[in-house]
Amino acid sequence: MxxxxxxxxxxxxxxxxxxxxxxxxxxxxxxxxxxxxxxxxxxxPPHIAEAVSRALRDEPGIGKYSLQPGMPVLREVIAGRLAEEKGFVVDPGTEVGVTVGAMEALLMTMLTVVDRGDEVIVPSPGYASHAEQVLMAEGVPVYVPLRPADWGLDVEAIRAAVTDRTRAVILCNPGNPTGTVYDEADVRALCALALEQDFVIISDETYDFMVYDAAGNPAPMPFSPASLPEMRDHVICINSFSKKYALTGWRVGYVAADKRWMDELLKVHDAAAICAPTVSQYAALAALTGPQxxxxxxxxxxxxxxxxxxxxxxxxxxxxxxxxxxxxxxxxxxxxxxxxxxxxxxxxxxxxxxxxxxxxxxxxxxxxxxxxxxxxxxxxxxxxxxxxxxxxxxxxx
Ligand SMILES: Cc1ncc(COP(=O)(O)O)c(C=O)c1O
Missing domain, CATH: 3.90.1150.10 (Aspartate Aminotransferase, domain 1)
Known part of the structure; x- marks a missing residue:
């Protein structure tokens, strides 16, 4: 060839x-x-489209790059949401990055955390792109089965799979493709393991708004590892506007993490995308601040x-x-x-x-x-x- x-x-x-x-x-x-x-x-939703139309008319900056980590006002609102909904307190100036969907945030994370040959534990079945991104970072996805009876998190099996090359575990909660919401006790046990074994939890919270109780009615958000203050150095929290606000085509999401992570993550963001599309950041802002x-x-x-x-x-x-x-x-x-x-x-x-x-x-x-x-x-x-x-x-x- x-x-x-x-x-x-x-x-x-x-x-x-x-x-x-x-x-x-x-x-x-x-x-x-x-x-x-x-x-x-x-x-x-029409009110989001309307807000973007208004901004297209009135905001000369909308056609230009935003600040590299995202529009300050949007990062403020995201930080407020994280504190309110998950008790995750982050500095909007240095610990929130607006990304090209959750997908870019995930890839930024893999490229920042994983070196060639490093292992990332991927509960299986899991979202296919997680493993692809580990491979793209030249890492090794280590599949650990979910409990077959209920697709729950098997923390003991994860413990058994940890080696001195384990850099991260992916936690996608609720899960794609299983639709599982992991028990809070299991998530807490995984956090304890992360602290003990010193690995990062990459927390993909794309579907956090979409939870049902046993009767099939809407239920509260799943427990996030980012809710635990002791996890601050050991969690990278990723979310998306795609599914919650029907904005898949706008390509906007975010990552939130301690400043020491964020400084590094933003280097990848700069090399990959410069910034998330400004017009889509206006859509995300309207989504978060508008009627729910x-x-x-x-x-x-x-x-x-x-x-x-x-x-x-x-x-x-x-x-x-x-x-x-x-x-x-x-x-x-x-x-x-x-x-x-x-x-x-x-x-x-x-x-x-x-x-x-x-x-x-x-x-x-x-x-x-x-x-x-x-x-x-x-x-x-x-x-x-x-x-x-x-x-x-x-x-x-
Ligand atoms: C678990 C999970 N994470 C991330 C993504 C990507 O989301 P986004 O559209 O924000 O890039 C998806 C999309 O289907 C998903 O299912």
Whole structure:
């Protein structure tokens, strides 16, 4: 091969995740409906769009770079939220960075924390991009199974996996793809382990607003490691505006951490992005300072869709089993009708039933034998998905 086309080892080692590939395949096939989306169906709330339109008219700075860590007023509001909701007290001037989605914040973190050969513990199944980002930093993702009965955090298994190369554990709470909300006691035990063994918890809190109680009603946020003052040096807290305010396309999120971390994280941010899009920072500001009933409305709609999804799976109990999700808008459905690997099952369902699902194996070894189903879509679309899936399963199982 010509030398010019030699690809770096770090890029050779990573892949585009199945969550992005399946919709691309579906677009080629045509006529598909989706249980694959990582995006709830809601449009950007009108008051956010209005605020951005006003700012486009009135704020000459909106078309320019913001300060590198983000607009000061937005960082102030984020710091206020973190203190109020999680008891995480950070200096908005030096300990909050506005990023290009949670994704950039996560990558900044991996590149800052992980050296070649360092290990990062990734509870499995887990969000595929976490492991890809560890690989991109030339680290080693060490998969530690979640408890299979409830997808809970197995802190003893994590303890057993810690070595002198362990730099971090990823905590995604609520979890994608499992929809688990980890017990506070387990999160506290993980924090104690982080202090004892001196590793960092990378806390991905993208879905913290999306939690259901046992009856399926909205419930309080999960416990964050950042709530514990003693964790200050051992936690990097990441969040997103994408799902909570239906702003996935605006690409805005943030990272909050002790200044000693933030000074380093911002070097990567500078090299990667300079700053988050200023126009999107105005959207984030309007989202945080405006009425919150849009979040309540989305949460209530997702509660209904969750109930619809669980009912549909219960109706196919001979073919699928699952753990009831307590957060986010995903469920891992274990299929009983085939021993084939999940990419093969998902491909057949896509081609033959024209329903997008995500192969569970793409979320780590423990995801194999499952399909990740998202209930972010409209209820009519979900109904169509389950009608097609039910018919396919009856014919093929
Ligand atoms: C767990 C998790 N973290 C981070 C992200 C990325 O979020 P953002 O759109 O803010 O980059 C996603 C998106 O699906 C996610 O599921």
């Amino acid at each position: 010509a030398r010019v086309h030699k690809i770096s080892r770090r890029v050779q080692n990573i892949r585009i995740s199945a969550t992005k590939l399946m919709p691309m395949l579906a677009a080629r096939i045509g006529g598909c409906v989706s249980l694959g989306q990582g995006v709830p169906s809601f449009p950007t 009933d849009c979040v309540d409305a989305m949460r209530s709609a997702l509660c209904l869709r969750r109930a619809q999804t669980c009912a549909a799976l219960d109706g196919m109990a001979d073919h699928f089993s699952y753990v009831i999700p307590r957060g986010a808008f995903y469920v891992m459905a274990r299929y009983r009708f085939s021993h084939a690997a999940s990419p093969e099952v998902a491909r057949r369902i896509l081609e033959e039933a024209r329903v997008i699902t995500i192969p569970g194996g793409s979320f780590g070894p423990e995801g194999e034998g499952h399909l990740r189903l998202s209930f972010g879509g409209e209820q009519e679309e979900l109904a169509e998905c389950f009608s097609r899936l039910g018919a396919w399963v009856r014919e093929n199982a």
